[in-house]
């Protein structure tokens with residue numbers, strides 16, 4: 299694999315770096331005040347980061363998955379809270395539409411998200427259906443020219459600010475799950491912010507209620523009854539973004555440990571001279587390097603899947619039916635991308651939590667305050683082992699792919 303960046307990619311990543319530096323102070327302040335960072339949309343919108351991997355004809359920059367992932371890695375240095383905003387908006391937001399929407403839906407919904415006029419969210423999880431989305435109770439029924447959706451989703455990232463979301467509901471008739479594009483201000487939707495979170499303070503999570511919410515029939519996303527295929531494909535991108543963000547978290551932890559350990563003196567010399575402090579530093583560095591290659595390899599596999607599906611779309615008007623035909627090449631590409639993204643997320647999120655824990659230790663009492671970067675990474679990275687598939691379920695999923703479906707343990 300060649301990871302050499304083109305001049306255009308380098309310029310873009312420099313833009314991302316500058317935007318991150320510009321919002322750093324405000325992000326820290328917002329974190330402590332537990333409010334949304336109102337500079338993100340404007341500052342990152344200016345450089346096109348609100349639609350980085352979205353095709354140019356839909357208002358995006360048209361970058362490949364790896365470039366997007368490298369941008370997310372840099373954003374992760376500023377904290378998983380900021381990174382989660384982008385994961386929800388782009389990875390499990392726009393990319394779901396880009397992948398599954400028809401041309402009319404794309405034209406109607408994507409450009410207003412790349413411009414930042416509308417932010418996206420992905421509403422799958424329910425109070426009684428987390429690791430097992432197939433047990434969801436949110437339902438829909440055919441009401442003539444529209445569907446009505448009823449139920450409750452929770453923990454939805456960007457949920458309070460999103461203008462457009464995808465959601466998933468069970469057909470009252472046959473129990474099959476379908477995916478929908480929903481305008482967040484539709485009648486019948488109410489949203490409440492989830493308070494008292496452990497961390498991730500600048501990204502807002504919501505409980506979203508659908509009460510006889512009317513959704514036009516044209517907003518069915520993908521094939522009727524195949525909603526979980528849409529949701530699970532979104533989670534490949536979501537996991538990749540979490541894993542990439544985790545590298546950023548570890549990079550910042552490493553930087554902070556080096557900086558602080560060279561400055562802080564105890565027992566007659568700086569901490570950086572102590573072998574046990576050096577052990578923390580080398581462990582974080584090792585985690586960064588090992589995570590990096592898992593993530594980049596998974597991104598390359600995701601790109602191959604993306605390219606294959608885009609070719610299929612060009613060749614077949616009814617490409618959704620083509621995907622259904624037990625197409626071996628597609629299944630292999632999808633399973634590889636799925637497995638590698640799961641491995642990358644599992645490893646990188648555990649490593650980020652461990653690295654943040656080590657970084658807090660290096661800081662001692664100074665690391666036990668939310669004003670400290672390591673402390674915030676510690677609190678925030680805890681969530682990365684839970685969302686986009688808990689790490690337990692990912693372990694089982696990886697094993698199942700290797701052993702065979704008949705060994706599914708979840």
Ligand SMILES: Cc1cc2nc3c(=O)[nH]c(=O)nc-3n(C[C@H](O)[C@H](O)[C@H](O)COP(=O)(O)OP(=O)(O)OC[C@H]3O[C@@H](n4cnc5c(N)ncnc54)[C@H](O)[C@@H]3O)c2cc1C
Nearest residue numbers: 420421422423428429453454455681685686688690691708
């Ligand atoms: C900060 C945050 C942001 C989120 N953002 C979103 C979002 O934007 N959109 C969205 O739809 N959802 C979101 N979620 C929800 C998240 O995806 C779920 O929390 C996650 O899937 C786990 O579901 P659960 O919390 O119901 O836990 P449960 O499924 O109840 O699991 C509880 C524990 O049991 C374990 N477990 C479950 N089943 C098995 C099994 N078969 N074998 C072994 N162990 C098992 C789990 O690994 C976990 O440790 C978010 C959650 C958080 C915390």
